[in-house]
Amino acid sequence: MKLQSQLNVAFTALLLVILTVTGFVIYSLILGMLINDERAELRQKGELLVQVINEQYGTREGIQSFSSFLKQQDLQLFLYNRNSDQILASTLPERYVEGFQAMNSFSGAPDELMEIGSNKFVTSRILINPPVSGLELILLTPLNDLQAVQQDFFQRLLIVFMIGAAAAVGLSYFLTRKLVTPLSKLKVQLKKIENRKFDELEPIKATGEIKEVGQSVYEMADELQRYVSSQQTFFQNASHELKTPLMTIQGYAEGIRDKVFDEEDQEKGLEMMVTEVNRLKMIINEMILLAKLDSESETYEPEEVQAAELIGQVVDRALPLVNEKGITLNHQVDADSTLFVDQERLLRALLNITFNGIRHANTRVDIMVKGSVITIEDDGPGISDDLLPHIFHRFVKGKNGETGLGLAIARAIVEQSGGRITAGDSVLGGAKFTLSFTI
Template structure:
């Protein structure tokens, strides 16, 4: 069953249940309301007739009786009993067979139901109004209307109300069907776009125009498809770059090894070939080691063993290890800490490797100096590595931390990717941009230790 059919069915069932409950409540309260209205009507008409007649002689005249009949013409089922002194019957519309029952009921003031306005006389329920006459309280006008007639009226009204409610419910369900169809249509289109993701047609996924939560889901699906498309492209480029990086040293090793085996290289040339084979083997080993490390950083769990570290101490270690490179490049390296020395909780070896990659990258591109700035915020420490080099090409900035993406003077294109993986696994972040005047700025943020750990 489709989503549209399920929503319409559920809404229809709910509406039918509410209609049945509403009809039942109306049916139960309707009789009480009709009885109350009937009693008020009888009191009003009876009291009006009594007020127009001043004495007993006027009450028993045929004109007065006819006037009472005209007042009650709207309800011909009303029975009239006009009693004088000593319960003498002056006038009545009751049949003679029922008169004695009514007199007996009046003698014992009738057997009352739960509602004091309902009397049980001769096995039937009546709405009874007992009004005293003005000239004598013992003389009374009794008006009685059978409840059976009110029940018939209630049944007719209830049927009419139920019919109206059912027609309204049917119209509402039909309207909800078309409204649900409009609402569900974007979901059907969204399913088609998700199937494109299933078959890896990421670039063909489109945004679905919608509103509310469906629009949010549509936007997330589109963003996911774009990210998967980008990731798929990165994976393709990674395989191409990895094969290229591995192919170059392998070709050199193969070429010199075959040359030495076939006697093409002899003497000093053979020794030089062996040196190249050793160097290329080391380079190949380094590439494979970096690829394996990057794969571990992105997949394995218990790889990090954090401890409490001083940021300035960590930066000093990196500066000491890179001191030979700074001398070789004739580049000065300085460090400044704004405020107190922040304490972080990270894996020392991993973070130090990330910092060495970033600072080493800055030294290879700097002209005269590299500056390292440390700043402690409320929840995180920031390390900025700034150089005065040529900066990063704008088209390379979004892809700088991808695997095998190399800039000018780059080595393997894995160092920054490894640094990003380390920092992100340490609950931090890393970003790169060009400086306001010249050079590049690498900004690494790492979480501070909680105060109780400090």
């Protein structure tokens, strides 16, 4: 069953339950309310009649004269004498009078219903002054009359409920359709993402949480598209980077096998083959490291590291290359600066960035640590504008680059450390790399 149908069925079922319970409660309460209202109305009428009796028919002869007056009223009542247990006057048929007397109905509580056979009556009993006279006026209304009013009221209420339910179900269908339609459209867009038809994605009109979900889906699609593109670029670049040394090795190997080289060229060829094999080994090792960084995040073991100690290790390991290039490596670190990182991996990232700066620097490389921010900059030619947006991508390298994986590895390590790495221009004239970590 589709979601729209499920929502409509659930809403309709809930509505029916609510209306049924409400109708049952109202039906149960309405009769009691009618009885109370009718009893109060009878009492008002009875008190008026008693007032007339007291004022105009105060004597016994007057009471007898009042009996004929009562029979002329459009009321159902008894004039009852408690002392003698006699009905002095009545507007009801004689069979009711005899029936009530036979069942001793007049001895009941004032708020009780009087019964005769299957008929019930709502009563209101008013004493006539003086109380010692024992005279009591009893007004009655058949319960059937009130039940008829109850049935009529409930029928009208049922009609109102049915009209309201129909309107509510129609509104429910409209709202659920409005709610489900964006989901159906979103499903179509997800199918396009599944088939990698990123160029065919279309925005959907929605509000609330569905709009947020749709936005998340589009952001996921953009990220997936970038990932697919980067993977394609990665494999293209990887095949190119691996193909070049392999072709060199193959060429020298075939030349040596076919003895087309003299002894000196053979030695040169073997040397070149060893160099290219080492280059291949370095590329493959760095590709394996990148794969591990992407897939084995559980091996990352962060700890609190003193920034001064970490930068000291970077300077010590970079010293041979610094001496070879004849440049100056400056470093300045806040004494109390600490980082919560995997020390070995972050050391690898800092070495990659530092070695990259040393290779491109003219005279100096500066490393500075302030708080949780590390900057590494040089006075070399800097990063070209066309290369800057892709500087951290795999196999993207500058003029003096080696494998094109060093900065990609650095970015992966920094991001795995919960940090962020950016590249830009340095005030020294070269490149500047900024590593920011959360404390």
